[in-house]
Amino acid sequence: MVNAFFWGVMLILICQRLGELILAKVNYRYMINRGAVEFGAKHYPLFILLHGAWMFCWILEVLNGKAGVSSSWGVWVTFILLAQFLRYWCIASLGRCWNTRVLILPGEPRIRRGPYRYWRHPNYLAVCIEVFCLPMLFSAWKTAAVFSVLNGLLLLYIRLPVENHALQSLKQ
Template sequence: MVWPSIALLTFVTLQRLAELLHARRNTAALLAQGAREIAPEHYPYMVAMHAAWLVGLWLLAADRPVSLIWFLVFMVLQSLRVWVLATLKGRWTTRIIVLPSAALVTRGPYRFLSHPNYAVVIGEIAVLPLAFGLPLFALIFSLLNAAILTIRIRAENAALKQVVA
């Protein structure tokens, strides 16, 4: 039965596209308020990695069955994603955008983690391929994601430290 795989991949694709539009609007609004982008040089690599992950899933997983257990884990991650988006509202972007006049967000999932969105993405990059029985794919993209997030989190933490100081 192929339709569950196609439905899940379609959901993730549409979700990512909608998030890019949401992030673009938020980025423009933040920049208009005097925010600035930090460390944009890594951003194209992050986009390329995420696009390759999604295209790879379409190529390798569209005709594979979906594991119910991994699907449920993925759905828990989606609820956490919604929590992050709802907490950050207009401050959520896919870029590192710092608004000097704004206080750091310390409510919602930010009470528990400094970077809950990245925790969700780490989970998604691994869990969705595992839902399709693709452990090597999950490992490869988890390693690529770890490399990008290492650069990104260092840059973001340094930028946020300047804002708080």
């Protein structure tokens, strides 16, 4: 059964994503004005399409099914909150360099603060957790499964190779 909690979560998520896209656009202009080079621009629309389709399918699955708040809601909320913490730690750690695109400032060192001290791509862990756990919070397991696989394939075979190539151009 769809309830105010579902629509509240969806509204928060949409506002959050729109805010992140605005921040990414502001940071994009800042970085380009400083001489940044973009890598992998051609695959960027795939991410927009994937995340838009994920939300659409999640809504459809909840509206068309018997999906409601999962009996394991506490587990899903815990993982979602951890993912949110990690996401905003990544954004804060990268500062004006954070973006939804792959931008590199030639000659600049790689950022190694925050979660980037421990892992090259911590933001993608947060995204993977969200893509799976948010639909699972409402028992939308088909959306969680299909889009976790699609997101994983896009990351492993397209985005991460592009980012790793871009990072190799930085001072270590």
